[in-house]
Amino acid sequence: PSTPMIYGTVSTIADMKTGNIALGAVEAGLINAATAQLAHYYNLPSRGTAGTTDSKIPDVQAGLEKSMTLIMAALSGIDFIYSFAGTLESTLTMSYEQFLIDDELAGMVARAVRGVRVDDEMLAVDVIKKVGPEHHYLTQKHTIENFMKEHYIPKIINREKRETWEKLGAKDLREIARNEVKKILKEHQPEPLDSDVEMELKKILEEIEKRSRGNI
Numbered sequence: 001p002s003t004p005m006i007y008g009t010v011s012t013i014a015d016m017k018t019g020n021i022a023l024g025a026v027e028a029g030l031i032n033a034a035t036a037q038l039a040h041y042y043n044l045p046s047r048g049t050a051g052t053t054d055s056k057i058p059d060v061q062a063g064l065e066k067s068m069t070l071i072m073a074a075l076s077g078i079d080f081i082y083s084f085a086g087t088l089e090s091t092l093t094m095s096y097e098q099f100l101i102d103d104e105l106a107g108m109v110a111r112a113v114r115g116v117r118v119d120d121e122m123l124a125v126d127v128i129k130k131v132g133p134e135h136h137y138l139t140q141k142h143t144i145e146n147f148m149k150e151h152y153i154p155k156i157i158n159r160e161k162r163e164t165w166e167k168l169g170a171k172d173l174r175e176i177a178r179n180e181v182k183k184i185l186k187e188h189q190p191e192p193l194d195s196d197v198e199m200e201l202k203k204i205l206e207e208i209e210k211r212s213r214g215n216i
Contacts, residue, residue, distance in 0.1 A: 008047030009035040023052035023090040024065030029072030036076035048073045051084030052091060058098040058174045062088060066105060074109045097177035104157055111152040156180055
């Protein structure tokens, strides 16, 4: 009791054709789900490796594998999901474009985990009666007050009609992400670290450098 710990897994299957690790396999999601159940049984926080892929580039395979393994881990109740954002090739590779795509995926999965709220406000029976079958809800105060909280609003996913998409250059998600990465790298100004934190990090780096030189 009171000993800090986390119950976790980095397990998956081996691809039986090659013997290679398969972090994007659906079975990795099943292992995360089983780990979450064991962690709940032991009343411990859980850690899992999910949102992973064996694809080498941000493509359809990456989307399939990342989505499948991430949603299974999240809905199963894994508390801390590791090795996810931006990773490709069984976590051997990092991709700026994939990082932005994964940010989108994480937002959608976080929304799914929240589930559907059912109470008097969300049921909005009075609003339904007021609007009736021949009108719409877009201008209703209830809609305006709640859609930002209830909907995940994507940042780079395109939901426009085909005509608008084509006018914007008919770009796929990988190209959209690449353009956004270039914009962020050019324009973003990170917040400076607190001076105390910066000093502590410098001390840690100095200690690591001493160890690497064999001075400790």
